[in-house]
Amino acid sequence: MSVSPEIYLDMDGVCVDFIGAAMTTQGYDADQMLNGWRNEHPGSLYPEPLMDKTAMEFFTHINMQSSEFWSGLIAYSWFEHLYEELSRLGDVVFLTAPTSAPGCVSGKLEWLIGRFGNDFTDFIFTRHKDRLAHPNAYLIDDMPFNIEPFVARKGVGVLFPQIWNELSHIQDPVPHVITTLEAAIGR
Numbered sequence: 001m002s003v004s005p006e007i008y009l010d011m012d013g014v015c016v017d018f019i020g021a022a023m024t025t026q027g028y029d030a031d032q033m034l035n036g037w038r039n040e041h042p043g044s045l046y047p048e049p050l051m052d053k054t055a056m057e058f059f060t061h062i063n064m065q066s067s068e069f070w071s072g073l074i075a076y077s078w079f080e081h082l083y084e085e086l087s088r089l090g091d092v093v094f095l096t097a098p099t100s101a102p103g104c105v106s107g108k109l110e111w112l113i114g115r116f117g118n119d120f121t122d123f124i125f126t127r128h129k130d131r132l133a134h135p136n137a138y139l140i141d142d143m144p145f146n147i148e149p150f151v152a153r154k155g156v157g158v159l160f161p162q163i164w165n166e167l168s169h170i171q172d173p174v175p176h177v178i179t180t181l182e183a184a185i186g187r
């Protein structure tokens with residue numbers, strides 16, 4: 001009997017709109033900034049000229065250290081469809097890297113429990129995603145720096161299209177991810 005594919009699902013930038021919330025909590029107009037990012041800096045990991053502060057300043061802002069920030073992240077419109085489709089193809093486990101703020105872990109756990117219930121256990125918090133790689137492990141992630149080490153350790157990486165990566169031209173991310181994953185699994 002074949003073992004079901006193990007699908008590791010990143011949260012920020014794939015399931016939830018982390019970047020929009022990070023902009024809003026720092027006083028940016030998120031829609032306007034994301035449009036500028038898409039139109040003027042597609043594929044850029046962080047458009048510093050647009051944001052007018054360094055990536056370090058932006059990503060370590062004090063408002064992003066509370067658990068409320070993380071538990072309050074809004075799911076993307078495609079999240080439920082993505083999760084359903086992935087669940088059809090394998091065993092899905094959320095795989096998410098915490099920041100150095102302890103509130104990040106508790107807030108993300110709260111987000112998952114709020115959606116899936118108290119007995120939900122399908123999640124792993126680690127910054128070492130590549131340690132989970134093997135030939136039947138599939139990582140869905142928006143960051144090339146997570147995909148590359150996972151592939152180097154013989155896992156299968158599927159880059160999730162976002163305006164900050166090389167797939168910024170793809171309009172509809174879920175069909176792209178599912179088609180790519182099905183091909184990788186061999187369906």
Ligand SMILES: [Mg+2]
Nearest residue numbers: 010012013142
């Ligand atoms: Mg991510």
